[in-house]
Every structure is written in C-alpha cells, then in structure tokens.
C-alpha cells in the first residue's frame with residue numbers, strides 16, 4: 001500500500017501530458033470560451049475533435065471496445081491538462097458514463113455502447129442526481145417498470161453534466177430487484193432535456209425528464225449500485241487532476257503578474273502580502289498534486305482508494321477554490337473583469353467542488369475509512 | 373550499483389543487524405553503535421561515516437523496517453539537533469577526521485549536540501549576529517551571547533557561527549565552529565518557555581577557546597555552512613516521511629475517540645485536517661523520491677511551512693474537541709529543564725501541551741514569514757524587498 005507508493009511517471013506518461021498541453025495551448029481560444037460562456041450548451045468542438053483524432057476520448061476504455069486502454073494515471077495526466085485550460089469538453093461525462101457501463105454492463109452491452117463513446121461520436125453522460133443535496137446518489141425516485149418484455153422509465157434527473165450536448169444518458173432508476181442503469185438515447189421518445197444555466201458555463205448542466213420512456217431489456221444493466229460508486233470514484237480522480245491543473249494555472253498566472261505589475265515603484269510580488277499569498281498557493285498546489293496522483297495510482301486498490309479518493313476530493317477542492325480566489329485578488333481589478341480568464345477558473349473551481357457530491361460528504365467517507 | 377542491487381544490500385544489512393542485535397534484548401546504545409557500524413545510520417553516507425553509500429531514498433526503508441522490528445529509534449529525538457542537522461553539516465563540510473571524531477558518538481547519543489545561531493539581536497536575520505571569534509595561535513577566542521539554544525544544557529558539542537571579520541558585509545565575515553559546551557568560558561542558563569519547560573537556554577561565551585581543528589570549512593565561509601545547517605533543519609522539521617496518521621494528528625484522532633463531542637461537524641473537520649496532514653506527508657514522500665531521481669522540485673521546500681501552519685491548526689482543534697477538559701492541563705506548569713528521550717510523561721504528550729508547544733513551529737528554524745519569503749523568492753522567483761543592509765560593512769548596519 002502506501003509504503004510502496006511511487007509518484008514517478010513513465011516517459012510515456014510525461015510525453016502524453018506534454019502532447020496534450022501543446023495541443024491545448026494551440027487550440028483553446030479564450031475569446032471563444034468567453035463567448036461560449038454566454039450559452040447553455042458550451043462545447044469546444046475544436047478541442048473535442050482534436051482529442052478524438054489523438055484517440056484520447058476513450059482513454060480509459062479498453063482497446064477491445066475501441067478505446068486507448070489507459071490506466072487511471074494517464075487519465076489523470078490528460079485531465080490535469082484539460083483543467084489547466086478549463087477546456088469546455090464533455091470528457092468527464094464520457095468517463096462517468098463509460099466507467100458505469102464498464103462496471104455494470106455485459107460483454108455484449110459494452111461492445112454495443114462503448115465504441116461510439118470512445119470515438120467521440122456520441123457524448124454520453126451519467127444521470128444520477130435528483131436533488132441538490134443527494135449524497136451517494138443511487139436510484140432516487142426514478143423507476144424502471146417492466147412492461148411487455150421491456151421496461152418503462154420514469155423520473156427526473158438534475159445537475160446532469162453536459163446534458164445539453166449528450167447523445168446518450170446512462171440513467172439510474174430503481175427496479176423491483178434494486179438499482180439499475182438504463183442506457184437511453186437523448187432522442188428517445190419521452191426524453192426532455194432542459195439546459196440549466198450553470199455557474200461554470202464551460203461545463204453545462206441540465207435537467208432531464210424521462211416520461212414513459214420505453215427501454216429495451218438489452219439496454220438495462222441490473223445490480224448497478226457498485227457501478228455507480230465506481231463511476232463516481234473515477235470521476236473524483238478526473239476532477240482532482242483537473243483541480244491540480246487549474247490551481248497550477250492560477251499559481252503561474254499570479255506569479256507572472258506579480259513579477260510584472262509595478263506599484264509604488266516596485267513589482268507587487270516584492271510586497272510580502274502578495275508574495276506570501278503566492279507561497280501559500282505553491283504549498284496548496286504541491287499538496288493537491290500529491291493526493292491527486294496518489295488517487296489515480298491507487299484506484300484499482302479497493303482498500304487504499306477508500307482513503308485516497310475522498311482524500312483527493314477534500315484537499316484538491318479547498319486548494320483550487322482558494323487559489324482561484326486569491327488569483328483574482330492578486331490581479332486586482334483586471335482579475336474581476338470578464339475579459340480576463342481568471343473568472344473561468346474561479347467558476348470552474350467552485351462548481352467542481354460541488355459536483356459529484358459535497359466535499360463534506362467525502363470527509364465523512366474519509367473519516368469512515370481511516371477510523372475516525 | 374544499480375537500484376535493485378542497492379535495495380538488496382540495504383535489506384540484507386538490515387536483516388543482519390536485526391539478527392545479530394535483537395532489539396528486544398539489546399541495550400539501545402549498543403544497538404545504535406551496531407547500526408552505525410553496519411552503515412544504517414544514514415545509508416547514503418560513506419562507509420565508515422555510518423552509511424553504505426547508497427541512495428538516500430533507502431533512509432525511509434531503514435526507518436520503516438527498524439520501526440516494524442521495534443528497534444530503539446528515540447536517539448533521533450534525544451539528539452535531534454545532532455542527528456537531524458549536525459550530521460548533514462559534517463557530511464557536507466567536515467574533514468574525514470572530523471567526521472570520524474563526531475558522527476558515531478552523535479548517533480549513539482553519547483554526545484548530544486546543539487545549535488548556537490540565534491542571538492538577542494539576530495534571529496530571523498541570523499547573518500547579522502555579533503558573537504566575535506578572534507584567532508590566537510591555533511585557537512580562537514570567542515565572546516558573545518547566544519539565545520534560544522535548544523538542548524544546550526545537555527550538550528557536549530555546539531555548532532556556533534561567529535563573526536571573524538566585522539569590516540566585511542554581514543554574510544561574508546562569518547566562520548563556523550564546533551564548540552565544546554563543557555569548556556571554560558561557556559555559561560549555560562535555562563530559559564523557560566510557554567509550556568513551563570526549558571528546552572532552550574541562553575549561552576554566554578566569555579573568552580571561551582576553540583581549537584582551530586574544530587573549525588568547519590574555511591574562515592569566512594560560515595554563512596555557507598550555516599545555510600547547510602538550516603536546509604537540514606527545515607527538512608528535519610518538515611520533510612520527514614513519518615508513518616501515516618502518526619504524530620499530532622494521531623493524538624487528535626485518539627482524542628476524538630476518547631473524549632470528543634461526537635458532533636458531526638467536529639468529525640468532518642477532523643477528517644479535513646487528517647487529509648491535509650496526509651497530503652503533506654505524501655508531498656514529503658514525493659520530494660524524497662524526486663530528490664533521489666535527481667530533480668528536486670518545489671515540493672521539497674514546502675514542508676516546513678506547511679507543517680508549522682497545520683500543526684498549530686491540528687493541535688488547537690484537538691484541544692477544542694475536548695470541550696471544558698481542554699481548559700485544564702495535566703500536572704500544571706512545573707518549571708524544569710527538559711530531558712528528551714526518557715519516557716514521555718502524560719503532560720508532555722497531552723493535547724494541551726502539544727497545543728502550546730506548536731506555537732513555536734512557526735518561529736523555530738525560520739519563521740513562517742521568512743519561509744514564505746524563501747518560497748516566494750527562491751522557488752517562485754518573485755523579487756526581493758528593497759534592502760538597507762546589502763553591501764554595507766556589518767558594523768554600520770542599524771540594529772535593535
């Protein structure tokens with residue numbers, strides 16, 4: 001377990017990171033992102049198509065189902081870069097949905113659903129939350145009733161990430177035999193998607209109503225509570241890496257500005273009030289990086305990840321929210337403007353800390369795991 | 373040697389040490405002597421200096437294995453300044469004779485060490501110190517006052533920085549010596565602190581004499597040696613890869629279980645703090661790993677600052693969790709000099725005492741303000757502040 005921990009990345013992993021970084025540096029256009037931020041269905045098609053060309057959309061999906069077959073460390077590497085540029089792509093949603101399918105689906109279901117998710121042709125997302133305070137989301141009120149050899153789905157799912165852009169929903173619902181997941185195309189009859197204006201417009205949310213939607217029995221995965229939990233944990237790994245990348249951008253931006261902005265005849269970074277905010281940000285970023293890497297490296301180890309996942313969630317969430325806030329402070333008035341990118345990070349930071357369950361709920365999990 | 377050869381060598385040497393000196397039946401001092409001779413005191417040092425000449429990353433393996441075997445390890449605590457800092461200074465700046473003279477008895481705690489840097493007029497600005505050393509034949513005569521000298525009352529040797537040339541700018545006129553704390557002209561008086569103990573002392577030098585053979589490095593190079601000491605100190609304080617959940621966060625968890633309120637909000641806060649401490653621990657592990665991989669990164673310098681802030685938070689929260697019981701202190705304040713390394717009393721390990729002791733964490737070994745300056749300037753490359761003491765002869769710098 002932790003004794004044998006290693007943080008060293010292989011050359012391939014480092015390469016992957018720099019390839020993605022170079023690509024995003026060249027592709028993400030913040031003017032366009034700001035523009036997108038006034039819409040309800042932001043999605044950066046240039047980034048998405050580029051990731052698809054690089055074969056990175058199905059990064060953690062096994063090769064037999066059309067993915068790249070990477071482990072969670074590579075997933076972390078990619079998400080860190082996406083976070084560094086607040087990239088507006090639905091990769092988190094894809095990972096959530098496909099992890100659930102990988103975990104609950106039969107071979108036949110995986111072969112049928114995963115290839116088009118892996119290629120980026122279809123955006124898939126996991127629809128599990130119903131209320132604003134759901135903790136470990138399971139079926140909720142949504143139900144699957146059997147009818148004429150198939151199923152009928154009813155329910156309303158909220159705060160569904162990338163709902164406005166999704167082609168497929170993986171929906172949790174209760175059946176007489178427990179929690180199941182249904183795979184439902186967004187154009188199925190009875191599916192109504194309403195975009196929600198989201199705090200972080202680069203990650204659109206939506207409310208999805210399922211009204212008497214017929215679902216083939218082939219498209220239902222039974223006994224899915226473990227799969228939902230696995231998807232959530234994988235989501236936390238992605239978000240933690242993204243939080244590290246975002247916080248790293250905040251640190252770099254703050255330091256750069258503090259070196260070049262002069263007041264009272266001095267660079268503002270020579271004032272301790274500013275320098276010390278930067279130093280604290282450095283500590284927070286390094287701590288986040290440690291726990292995020294640790295969470296991705298141990299995701300397959302059930303005992304250790306019971307600690308590492310909530311640990312990453314707790315540490316990275318606070319760190320990014322504080323870093324993004326302090327960055328605005330260090331930038332002064334310019335940091336408060338729509339023109340500067342800082343607000344994109346600030347919004348991403350806050351909203352990330354609220355997605356996939358509250359940070360407090362993970363602290364409860366952490367307390368359970370370590371025997372507090 | 374390849375990595376796996378090194379790992380095998382270290383593992384075999386540990387096996388042999390434990391087989392030849394079963395911890396349960398071996399006197400601690402005998403064990404430490406054998407550990408030193410086996411090269412397991414500081415594995416990365418040269419053979420003969422208590423090492424095996426392997427990568428420092430195996431230090432952690434040694435600690436873990438010895439810890440698992442219940443071997444005595446409290447020499448690190450009893451001689452914290454010697455083993456934690458002095459050894460590193462000797463390894464970097466000592467001659468072969470100096471290393472052979474001092475390292476072994478340091479490790480076996482036959483000779484305790486202290487660090488005489490701070491003075492009443494020079495704390496954060498330690499390079500401004502005023503203690504004078506003047507050459508007299510093959511000896512140096514030393515006069516001045518040091519303060520906050522931890523463990524001076526139990527020490528045989530002291531690492532002292534003194535001014536040998538007051539006409540030079542402050543960083544340039546310093547020289548580093550090892551002084552015999554039992555020699556004439558060295559007067560040690562306990563200084564009582566917030567906890568009622570005296571870990572530290574005032575030390576007065578009045579015509580004390582130091583043989584030139586006890587000078588480390590060249591005359592005028594004292595600042596460079598002092599920096600090595602401080603780097604080692606900060607790693608000793610903040611860079612330790614301790615077992616998960618140990619130390620004050622362990623006390624916090626115990627306190628929650630034994631006398632916590634049971635409130636969910638307390639439990640969450642405790643889990644949050646546990647997570648922050650674990651993040652710091654993982655960062656220290658990452659730093660060790662990167663250090664040995666040859667790419668020291670920023671993660672190596674954050675530990676001291678992070679630890680100071682966190683330890684204050686953790687210990688303060690622990691006392692809060694105790695409710696009214698937190699307003700008491702076991703055994704009260706009995707003014708007495710500290711003796712490390714013996715059995716810790718209930719008071720020493722009580723959350724209340726740990727809470728009080730933690731206030732020093734952001735002062736000792738460089739204040740948190742100074743650590744933030746260092747991170748900001750040396751790691752992040754932010755500009756320094758305007759300086760009024762640069763390139764001015766030391767004797768012309770304002771003091772007070």
Ligand SMILES: Cc1cc2nc3c(=O)[nH]c(=O)nc-3n(C[C@H](O)[C@H](O)[C@H](O)COP(=O)(O)OP(=O)(O)OC[C@H]3O[C@@H](n4cnc5c(N)ncnc54)[C@H](O)[C@@H]3O)c2cc1C
Pocket residue numbers: 272486487488489490492494495496497519520521522523571572732735736737738739740741742745
């Ligand atoms: C428990 C304990 C054990 C110690 N053990 C030893 C020991 O064994 N040997 C030894 O030599 N010393 C020891 N010290 C001394 C310690 O290193 C000094 O106390 C410390 O460096 C601060 O110096 P000072 O107390 O003179 O405070 P000052 O330097 O006067 O600082 C006072 C305040 O001013 C701030 N300040 C000073 N300069 C700056 C600046 N440039 N920018 C921003 N803020 C600044 C400080 O952060 C602090 O808040 C020990 C101290 C303690 C508390």
